[in-house]
Amino acid sequence: MSSQTNKKATMPPEEELALGTDPIPAKPYYCPDFFALEREAIFKRTWLQVGHMSELPEAGSFIVREVDIANASILITRGKDDQVRAFHNVCTHRGTQLVSQKDGTAATFTCPYHAWTFTDKGDLRAAPDFERFYTDKSQCSLPKVSIAVCAQLIFINLDPTPTQSLQEYLGPLAAELETLTVAHATHFSEYVYEIDANWKLSYDNFQENYHLRFIHPRSGEAASGPDNPFGYPVKYGFEDPHRTQTIWHNPGFQPKPTQGFAMGKAVEFALASGVVNIENAKQYYALFPNFFALGSPTQPFTHCIMPIAPNKSRGVIRIYWAGEDQSATQRFSREYNTATAMDIHAEDRSVIEAGQRGLDSGALKHIHFQSQEVLCRHLYTQVERYVTAYQQEQSA
């Protein structure tokens, strides 16, 4: 094991970060009441990643995103003025969901119920027989949702008056995200999964490496080896409420023939594109509450875990690429690397669900995090901090 990894293993940062070393209560990982608190304290008032600017390639483009935990459907438009805006996807007449498509191009949006028509700026443009209403059109605009973009990633905030801008919220990580492939991406591949597990339990799986050798014995060879059998990270970083790790790479890793070819080509294409900062290739960003981004040029993926219910979530994984496929070899390399990432993520799902089944039984009062699961501990402490602050506000 490298001296750096050894240091992390014997000198956990919990104490210096005031994270403590006590067991963590199990209830927040399955309790409906705690989930309801998270909805109000976190998901209705922090910045949530919901899309990428490549999905709004021209004026008139729109996308619709469901935020299940908030029972919210969000319409995001790129107007004729090139401004990106977000609205609740709700007709202001009687609440009918306005747009049923997931994406498309439109200058106006017409409600299917009584044909109220809104502009891409959210203004009510026309409504049949409107003279009979007891209001005026200026009072009937679509409800706005806060929206901001960093590294071409689209974030929304369901708080009508966010306490922090997205840049303030991301802090120094905002600049780092701008160096990643995602910030220059024009295309992406995507795969999704549903999982019967709490969002934190799912998320934690992807921010600890302790499980790699047991769950990914074949697909995870590059990330663990005799020098570092558990594949512990080289370094951790904490930028409350976010966190990072620098992934360790197994120097003895011998890629399989097609693997070596496809990954080598991916590096070659990424470097040739001139948009990849190789310094951040091993950086793995965990943005609070539910978003990951990996700096790797071969698998520049993001992973968003959307809560649906106390024990149900949805994962959305995207691999971002700068430019369309220029050649057959590039196309092959991208397909191979996407399939590789999917193989690895697929291996995690069922064991996370098994963990949820155990927690749902209520048999455990606490769960235990070791020093190299410090990112999981950090997530829980941030969740607890937000929930406590919310409760204090409510009782004030």
Next chain:
Amino acid sequence: MSTQYLPKPFAILESFSQYWAANTAAERAGCRLNANPQEREAFYNAVNPLLHEALAYLDNKAPRDFNEQEQCLMKMLLSFAHIALAIEVQGPDEDAQGTLRRHMTITRAVADL
């Protein structure tokens, strides 16, 4: 050998095109899931020695300019990307791993656009 679906230099792979030249990444992942070990191995053994030659052949054009036969070859090579993972990486664990992979749904791929 007469060819119908593939460029002439790769006519030897013709018999694999019907199953493996799938249109989308989701369908190619499905081909991997639904093939039995013998079918996976036969496809891998047939394409593997020709992979670099076939890619070099196709690299003479941008993908958007491929004719029908070149597109068919490209799709087969993309299926090979999935099968190479099955044979080279997962090996004897492939079928068990496949039961986990069935829960993942590919919703978009850059090659499908």
